Structure formats: C-alpha cells, structure tokens
Amino acid sequence: MSESNTHTTTSTDEFIKGLWRENPVFVQVLGMCPVLAVSNTAENALAMGLATAFVLLMSNILVSILRSFIPKEVRIASYILIIATFVTITDYTIQAISVDLHKSLGAFISLIVVNCLILSRAEAFASKNNLGKSIMDALGMGVGFLFALFCLGAVREILGNGTFFGLQLFPDGFQAWIVMILPAGGFFTLAAWLLIFNLVQQRKEAS
Amino acid sequence: MNQESLGQIFINASLVNNFVLAYFLGICPFLGVSGKLDTATKMGGAVTFVMLISSMCAFGIHALLVAIGAEFLQLISYIVVIASTVQLVEMFIKKMSPTLFRALGIFLPLITTNCAILGLALFQTNKGYSFGQSIVYALGAGAGFTLALVLIAGFREQLEFAEVPKVIKGTVLTLVIAGILSLTFMGFSGLGTQ
Numbered sequence: 287m288s289e290s291n292t293h294t295t296t297s298t299d300e301f302i303k304g305l306w307r308e309n310p311v312f313v314q315v316l317g318m319c320p321v322l323a324v325s326n327t328a329e330n331a332l333a334m335g336l337a338t339a340f341v342l343l344m345s346n347i348l349v350s351i352l353r354s355f356i357p358k359e360v361r362i363a364s365y366i367l368i369i370a371t372f373v374t375i376t377d378y379t380i381q382a383i384s385v386d387l388h389k390s391l392g393a394f395i396s397l398i399v400v401n402c403l404i405l406s407r408a409e410a411f412a413s414k415n416n417l418g419k420s421i422m423d424a425l426g427m428g429v430g431f432l433f434a435l436f437c438l439g440a441v442r443e444i445l446g447n448g449t450f451f452g453l454q455l456f457p458d459g460f461q462a463w464i465v466m467i468l469p470a471g472g473f474f475t476l477a478a479w480l481l482i483f484n485l486v487q488q489r490k491e492a493s
Numbered sequence: 494m495n496q497e498s499l500g501q502i503f504i505n506a507s508l509v510n511n512f513v514l515a516y517f518l519g520i521c522p523f524l525g526v527s528g529k530l531d532t533a534t535k536m537g538g539a540v541t542f543v544m545l546i547s548s549m550c551a552f553g554i555h556a557l558l559v560a561i562g563a564e565f566l567q568l569i570s571y572i573v574v575i576a577s578t579v580q581l582v583e584m585f586i587k588k589m590s591p592t593l594f595r596a597l598g599i600f601l602p603l604i605t606t607n608c609a610i611l612g613l614a615l616f617q618t619n620k621g622y623s624f625g626q627s628i629v630y631a632l633g634a635g636a637g638f639t640l641a642l643v644l645i646a647g648f649r650e651q652l653e654f655a656e657v658p659k660v661i662k663g664t665v666l667t668l669v670i671a672g673i674l675s676l677t678f679m680g681f682s683g684l685g686t687q
Binding site for chain 1: 511514515517518519520521542565568569572573576586602603605606607608611615617619659660661664665668669671672674675679682
C-alpha cells in the first residue's frame with residue numbers, strides 16, 4: 287500500500303488503486319455509515335455515491351491547493367470546515383433538484399461531513415501531493431465508493447423489493463426478502479460482499 | 494414543538510431506534526473499538542458525555558441561528574462545537590486518568606467524526622425537541638450506543654477462541670454478529686409508541 291506514495295507512480299495508478307486494490311469500502315472499510323444506511327435501493331445508493339464523490343473531489347482539490355498555507359496544528363479543523371462547506375452546497379443542490387430524493391436520503395447528506403473516507407483522503411493524500419495527483423486520487427476513491435455502494439444497493443433492492451431502479455424484475459409470485467430492506471439486511475449484504483472480496487484476494491495470493 | 498413524553502423519547506432513542514443498529518450511525522468506532530469489553534464500556538461513556546454536551550450546545554446554536562436567519566450555517570457550526578467539545582473531553586481525560594487516555598488512543602479524537610453525535614444534533618433539530626427533551630434524547634442515544642458497543646464486544650471476546658475459517662475472521666464476522674443483533678433489536682419495535 288505504501289508504494290503508491292512514491293514518486294514513480296503515474297496519475298493513472300492513483301486512479302486505478304481506488305477502484306480495486308485500495309477500494310475504500312471493501313478493503314479499507316471506511317465510511318461505513320452511509321454505505322449501510324442509504325443502500326436500500328439502487329437509486330438512493332447512486333445518488334449518495336455521487337454526492338460523496340463530488341464532496342471528496344472538491345475537498346481534495348482545495349486541500350491540495352491550500353496545503354502549504356494551512357498551519358499543521360489546525361489542519362484537521364480546517365479540513366473539516368472545507369468539507370462542511372461543500373456538503374452544505376451539495377445538500378442545498380440536491381434539495382433544489384429533487385425534494386423526494388432529499389427526503390429519502392434524509393440526514394445522511396449532512397452526515398457526509400463526518401464520513402471518515404473524505405477526511406482520511408484529505409489527511410493522508412491531498413495534504414501531501416500536488417493538485418493533479420489529488421484529483422486523480424479523489425476520482426478513483428470516489429468511483430470506488432460509488433461502485434461499492436451501488437453493489438450493495440442493487441443486491442438489497444433486487445432481493446428485498448423485487449425491483450431494480452423501480453422496474454419490476456420478477457413475476458408476481460416472487461416473495462420479497464423483507465429482511466434485506468431492513469437495517470439487518472445492510473449488515474448481511476456488506477458481510478457477503480466482503481467475504482467474496484476476501485475469497486478473490488486469497489485465491490489471487492495463492493496462485 | 495414536539496409533544497412526545499420524556500420516557501418515550503428515551504426508550505425510542507436507546508432501544509427501538511438504536512443509533513447503531515437501526516440508524517447505522519457510529520459504525521466506525523463500533524467496528525474499531527469493540528474488541529475488548531473494558532475499552533468498549535469506557536468508549537461508550539466518553540461518547541455519551543460528548544453527546545450530552547453537544548446536544549445542549551446544538552440547541553442554543555439553533556435558536557441563535559434562527560434568530561439571525563442564518564440556518565445554512567447550521568452544519569458548519571455544529572461540527573465546530575462538536576470538535577471543540579471532543580478537544581475538551583480529551584484534555585480532561587488526559588489530566589484525570591492517563592491510563593484511560595492511553596487505552597482509548599486514536600479513537601478519542603476520532604469521536605469528532607463519529608456520525609452518531611452529529612446525527613443526534615441534526616435529528617433533535619429536525620424533530621423540534623425542547624431543551625429538556627434534547628437532553629433526554631442525548632442520554633437515550635448514548636445509552637443505546639453504549640449498549641450496542643458492550644454487547645458486540647462481549648460477543649467478540651467470546652469468539653476470539655472460536656475456530657472460524659480464515660476468510661471470515663475480522664470485519665466479516667463482526668458484521669454478521671451486528672446483523673443478528675440488529676434483528677434482535679427489531680423485537681423492541683412497538684415499545685414506546687402508543
């Protein structure tokens with residue numbers, strides 16, 4: 287994992303690593319709260335993933351630009367302020383685009399502020415690297431997060447509701463697995479995805 | 494103004510809508526510090542205390558922001574208050590009990606980014622709770638958080654010695670236990686309504 291911070295890496299590497307090798311959800315297990323809470327339908331998951339990726343990108347850009355001006359002692363507080371500003375912007379934008387979506391995501395848009403993923407990228411990457419690399423890192427992590435969220439949301443909606451983006455998938459006789467929509471289903475689905483991820487990783491190492 | 498009785502609010506926040514198991518708030522410390530029963534209890538105490546203080550501050554700030562018509566600053570001011578409260582608690586614990594300070598380690602400053610605390614402040618504002626109701630809500634949420642943390646720490650201590658396949662060890666196992674606990678807590682639904 288540490289080799290990604292040496293100078294030999296290219297921007298493409300920074301992008302790719304967020305997708306699989308250092309996937310924020312499946313490998314680093316960061317930012318779990320929104321992952322579990324709003325992944326009950328594929329649509330919610332997609333919206334949440336996009337909102338988080340946007341905040342991540344903007345905060346990484348700003349932190350990277352300001353990295354030589356922010357005193358070391360107050361850096362965490364400054365990062366949180368930067369993140370909170372962009373989250374407020376996102377919150378009002380979503381409200382303007384679709385009130386229904388804003389309602390179904392609820393307080394979890396505001397809670398992007400305390401998503402450990404964003405703060406950890408600001409602290410571990412953007413504060414140490416130049417603008418170009420930080421943008422690629424944010425894009426990679428953002429897409430990786432979106433991908434993971436979408437995986438969860440799709441499984442939970444298909445099994446728990448029998449639909450995909452609101453489209454009926456199964457004939458009327460299908461008995462929906464109510465548990466998948468409930469909070470417990472979030473834990474189980476995430477556990478299942480992590481298990482698959484671990485298995486693939488293990489097989490790769492063995493060969 | 495919200496009309497719920499205080500007892501109702503407490504039961505709702507701690508059991509029926511448990512912050513960790515029903516709202517998925519505060520999952521990071523829930524997975525991170527739940528390895529040992531002892532640390533889990535103390536972590537629960539610290540979080541409850543920060544919740545109580547920040548809930549009181551959030552009530553004051555909200556009233557102030559509404560008075561000057563600057564509600565869009567709500568999120569930013571809440572997070573600043575929480576960060577300062579955590580800093581205060583950190584200095585207090587460091588002075589009073591250096592052993593506890595070392596045991597909690599990195600997770601103490603990380604309380605700032607615990608969504609349960611910011612979530613609590615936002616929910617109480619949305620629900621329009623009065624000052625007394627807010628305090629009871631914070632206490633209930635803290636009790637619920639501590640309960641979930643202690644329960645899962647107990648299970649994990651027992652499972653240390655169980656023989657499980659290597660791929661399942663760690664996060665996957667904890668998540669499965671959390672899922673089962675969450676199902677159990679659904680049994681409480683219906684309590685505290687009427």
